[in-house]
Amino acid sequence: MERGEIISKIDDFLVDEFEVEQSEISTTANLKDTLDLDSLDYVDLVVAIESSFGIKLLGEDFVNIDTFEDFYSLIDTKLKQ
Structure with a gap:
């Protein structure tokens, strides 16, 4: 799976499940703060x-x-492996 596909699939999931606007997701944005994640999240x-993967x-x-870029890189x- 190419990196662009990975990012698209992750972003679509985050928009649907965490009710975050697509415009709030950027490679430099803080993952935890943007998604307002707690331990259960x-x-x-x-x-x-x-x-999914x-x-x-x-x-x-x-x-x-810390950032969405870090998360995308982890999945990639x-x-x-």
């Missing part, structure tokens, strides 16, 4: 991404995730 996000995410994967890297 992170669980929902992880489960949805794992089922067929990958496994761990808690430590999110340690250095996991898909290539």
Whole structure:
């Protein structure tokens, strides 16, 4: 899957599930703040991404995730492993 497809699929999911405007999502925006994520939201996000992309995410994967770009890169890297 190409990076553009990954980003599009993630963004579509975030707009639908977290009721965020597409215009609020940018590569430099803070993921947690933009989506107003709490710990349960992170669980929902992880489960949805794992089922959508067929990958496994761990808690430590999110340690250095601040921006949407960081998140996209994480998913891209996991898909290539």
